[in-house]
Amino acid sequence: MASMLLLGDIGVVEIIVHPSARKQGLGRELLRTVVATAHAEGFTALGVEVPGKTDAVPFYESFGFVRAFTEIRSVLQLDKVDWFTLGEFASGVAAGYRLQFCPDAPPEDLIEAYASAKASVQDIDLGDLDLKPSSHEPDRLRASLATLHARGLRPYIVVAVHEPTGDVVGLTEVVVPAQHPSRADQYDTIVVPGHRGYGVGRAIKALMLFELRSHEPRLTEVQTWNAAINEPMIKVNQELGFIPDREWLEYEADVADLAARLGLR
Ligand SMILES: CC(C)(COP(=O)(O)OP(=O)(O)OC[C@H]1O[C@@H](n2cnc3c(N)ncnc32)[C@H](O)[C@@H]1OP(=O)(O)O)[C@@H](O)C(=O)NCCC(=O)NCCS
Structure with missing residues (x-):
């Protein structure tokens, strides 16, 4: 599945491919569809939030998304409080x-x-x-x-x-x-x-x-x-008592650049 939530002038993307169907180009096709829609409707930028150290990082970077912001996730265990x-x-x-x-x-x-x-x-x-x-x-x-x-x-x-x-x-x-x-x-x-x-x-x-x-x-x-x-x-x-455990990364890309890279124009 892919979704795009419009927040002001930025389209916030989410793409999920079932683990058994990954690395066969489905993610790329889903992104292509999202970018085609964003481009046709005149949006200028796409943003996405990805958990650090997962396949989503090389996936988005391979299409030219650039890291714009880093957050740290921290977890508090109630039995340790x-x-x-x-x-x-x-x-x-x-x-x-x-x-x-x-x-x-x-x-x-x-x-x-x-x-x-x-x-x-x-x-x-x-x-x-x-x-x-x-x-x-x-x-x-x-x-x-x-x-x-x-x-x-x-x-x-x-x-x-x-x-x-x-x-x-x-x-x-x-x-x-x-x-x-x-x-x-x-x-x-x-x-x-x-x-x-x-x-x-x-x-x-x-x-x-x-x-x-x-x-x-x-x-x-x-x-x-x-x-x-x-x-x-x-x-x-x-x-x-919160313990930091993982980075969450915000990436962004220009819709026109994505459209060119994905052969949409
Ligand atoms: C990220 C995700 C959507 C990628 O889907 P996918 O169908 O496996 O991706 P594709 O097969 O279309 O890969 C497209 C390109 O991304 C890059 N890529 C994808 N997974 C990669 C990996 N594990 N390592 C390196 N590059 C990777 C490659 O450049 C690949 O192109 P190539 O096959 O020509 O080398 C999938 O891993 C996923 O669902 N992850 C969990 C959900 C998630 O974290 N979503 C992101 C937050 S919205």
Whole structure:
């Protein structure tokens, strides 16, 4: 199968060939079809996210895709967590912040503030290609949460509220898939600029792990992805017990170049 998701002006590609049918040119044919569509419809660039050290790396490189961004996947094993230290992190937030656990979705009275917190970090450029959709308006956020539920992905959220203003200044999101309930995915973790350095990021992630332990008894690990240059988040993750294990690479290519290389024009 091949799919292409349009995000702004970039087409995000996914290609999967059954292991028994690989290395016979099927991947190339699927890519050719995707590129023909992208070219005919006037898109300029394709992006793809691939796990490091797999066949997908030489596959995309052979067509001229260039690596644009590297993320590190880290995994936390729940049975290795030091719960005592974690408890200190969860309660170690500065005065004036209230932490709130929100299973399924932020409450309606916080959704505007929640969306604003997400919007406030939109401009922070870590250099990635923005290959994932992001919802930072209340209606899109509600739709995105409803879609997660419909797909059997249960979201859990912890927010930090700045009590004097009522603003949401920190949030962390984890999703547990019904079809794979032993491994959760860490989605966004955000601390709004101006509220960094007060223990908020560490506290919300630590509280999340306590809540996951009590709400998801089958859960054994949590995986997360960080930009290799996002040092503050990497430090928090290390303190919590996340262990880096694999690179994830974002590649991009120009549609016109691909079309020429694949003999489409
Ligand atoms: C990546 C993938 C789609 C390739 O499919 P495929 O049908 O085996 O690829 P093709 O046979 O069409 O290979 C096309 C070219 O890619 C390159 N290539 C593919 N696999 C390669 C490998 N293991 N080592 C080196 N080059 C490789 C070669 O240049 C090849 O051309 P050649 O046969 O003339 O040498 C397949 O390995 C796969 O499904 N992987 C798992 C899913 C995945 O990770 N997808 C990527 C994320 S979207």
